[in-house]
Amino acid sequence: MKKWKRPLKVGLVGATGVVGETFINILEEHAQPIAELRPFASERSLGMKIELAGKQWPVQVLAKGCFDGLDMVFFSSGDDISKEWAPEAVKAGAYAIDNSNAFRMDQGINLVVPEVNGHLLNSDSKPQVIANPNCSTIQLVVALKPLLDKFGIEDVTVSTYQAVSGAGLPGYEELLEQTKNYQQADHEPKTFSKQILFNCIPQIGSFGQDGFSTEESKIMNETVKILNAPEVKVSAFTVRIPALNSHSEAVWVTLKKEVTREEVINTLGNFEGLAVLDKDFPTALDVSGEDPVFVGRIHQDRHNKKRWLMWVVSDNLKKGAALNGLQIAEKLYC
Numbered sequence: 534m535k536k537w538k539r540p541l542k543v544g545l546v547g548a549t550g551v552v553g554e555t556f557i558n559i560l561e562e563h564a565q566p567i568a569e570l571r572p573f574a575s576e577r578s579l580g581m582k583i584e585l586a587g588k589q590w591p592v593q594v595l596a597k598g599c600f601d602g603l604d605m606v607f608f609s610s611g612d613d614i615s616k617e618w619a620p621e622a623v624k625a626g627a628y629a630i631d632n633s634n635a636f637r638m639d640q641g642i643n644l645v646v647p648e649v650n651g652h653l654l655n656s657d658s659k660p661q662v663i664a665n666p667n668c669s670t671i672q673l674v675v676a677l678k679p680l681l682d683k684f685g686i687e688d689v690t691v692s693t694y695q696a697v698s699g700a701g702l703p704g705y706e707e708l709l710e711q712t713k714n715y716q717q718a719d720h721e722p723k724t725f726s727k728q729i730l731f732n733c734i735p736q737i738g739s740f741g742q743d744g745f746s747t748e749e750s751k752i753m754n755e756t757v758k759i760l761n762a763p764e765v766k767v768s769a770f771t772v773r774i775p776a777l778n779s780h781s782e783a784v785w786v787t788l789k790k791e792v793t794r795e796e797v798i799n800t801l802g803n804f805e806g807l808a809v810l811d812k813d814f815p816t817a818l819d820v821s822g823e824d825p826v827f828v829g830r831i832h833q834d835r836h837n838k839k840r841w842l843m844w845v846v847s848d849n850l851k852k853g854a855a856l857n858g859l860q861i862a863e864k865l866y867c
Contacts, residue, residue, distance in 0.1 A: 534559075534859065535867040540568035544599075544606035544627065546618065548572030548583055548592060551702050552609040552632060556855040557585055565859075571603065600625035604866070607858050608632055623660045628865060630858045632665040637755055639664075644758050646671050647860040648806040649678045654864040663861055668853025669693050669748070669771065669780050670755040675826040675852075676845045677786065679804035680797070681760055685789030687839070688766040691752065692783045695737060696776040696817055699849050700724050708775055725773060734773040746771055779817035780853065782845040791838045794831065801828055801843075806852075815846040823848055824856060 543560075547553045553572070560567065570590040572583045582589040593599060595618055600606055606622040608615045612635040619629040619636070636642040643653045644664045654663070666674070673691055680686060697704040703724040711720045711730035720728045727734050738747030745753075752769040774781075802809040807826055814829030826847040834840035847853060 534563045534565075535863055536564075537566055537862070537866040539866070540566035541604040541862075541866060542569040542571075542602055543567060544571045544573065544603045544622065545583075545609070546573045546595065546606060546614065547609035547632075549574045549578045549581065550609055551698060551705065552850055552854045555850040556607060556609065556858070557583060559851065559855055559859055560585060563859075569603075571599070573599070598625075600627055603627040605630065605862055607855075607862075609854065619662050623662060626660055628660050628862075629662045630665055630861050631662055632854055632858060634667070634751065635664075636662050637664045637666060637751070638758065644755060645861050645864075646674050646759055646857060647864055648804070649674050649759055650761065651860075651864050654861065656865055656867075658865070665854065665858045665861070666755050666759060667748070667751040668699060668847075668849040669695060669769075669782065670752050670759070671853050671857055672780065672826045672845050672847035672849075673752065673782060673784065674756055674759045675804070675806050675847075676784065676801065676828055676843065677756070677760065679800045679807070680786060680788060680841075681762060681765070683796075683800045684792055686762065686765050687787040687789055688768075689756070689787075690768045690785040691770075693737075693748075693752070693769065693771045694733075694774045694776070694781040694783075694817075695748075695771060696774065696778045696780055696849060697724075697729060698778045699737070699780065699853075700773075704729075705777060708777065729773065729775050732775065735770070737771040737773055745769075776817040778821040778848060778850060779846060780849045781817050784843050784845055785834070785840055786843070787837065787840045789839070794833060797831055797841055801831070814844055817846060820846050821848055822851070824851060826852060 567586045581592045600622045608631040615633040615635040622629040697708045748771040749769040753767045810829035815827035830844040
């Protein structure tokens with residue numbers, strides 16, 4: 534990640550959550566110049582302090598005028614909070630980079646994965662709300678974009694296997710607690726609809742009348758918007774699995790022409806943000822804590838020579854949330 538041109542004044546809504554913590558860790562890791570950090574959380578977090586750039590920054594609660602003087606506010610909270618407060622950040626003169634679902638499909642809001650459609654942003658733009666996509670969508674579109682540009686895409690089918698960290702700290706803690714007491718006959722689910730330990734749950738979000746979950750709808754709708762490819766048909770099926778971190782996806786992509794495996798691998802391997810494993814395959818455990826989107830098990834369908842299968846894995850807290858948001862900031866301030 535490039536260094537910002539100047540020290541920035543940054544707000545972080547949801548600072549005490551798992552994505553907020555990841556955001557802070559990435560800022561520290563890349564030694565971004567920070568003039569000020571204003572971490573925001575609920576009242577129960579008052580009195581806490583967040584350490585960054587050798588300083589302790591006290592946690593605040595959202596209030597009138599709380600964004601005054603900031604350059605950028607990163608939102609990692611619920612839709613309702615984002616809908617109310619992200620426009621307030623813009624009014625105060627800050628870019629609002631929102632990780633919720635509140636604005637993603639709004640026609641006038643940019644939904645950005647910098648490697649894919651970062652051209653939508655520039656340092657001369659006015660403060661605005663910029664939507665950070667769904668975590669599973671981000672890794673999918675990074676893998677699809679070079680194939681779309683080079684060969685064209687007719688349709689995409691994706692089945693996701695999503696870690697409990699995607700449900701935030703409660704999901705993470707629920708799996709750990711059930712693991713500690715794994716011999717217990719019955720584990721009462723709280724965060725998930727069923728026991729997650731030793732299980733796979735084909736539900737992420739609520740179900741619509743058509744049988745698709747909200748998570749599946751997000752992937753299908755957001756992918757088309759980010760790629761600016763309304764002609765591409767996308768179908769998704771999402772599953773929660775007992776992995777702590779990193780989401781995995783089995784992807785079937787039908788190209789518009791027949792190509793060789795070497796062409797597919799070279800096209801993917803030359804794209805920014807992608808790491809291709811030709812002789813091996815990535816796993817959720819392998820890539821946790823890593824920045825890129827990893828792709829492996831690239832092979833041709835037996836029945837359709839235009840269709841290719843691949844295994845796409847990425848850290849959902851980093852590239853799937855905090856890192857993608859900071860890469861958006863990089864487009865604005867570098």
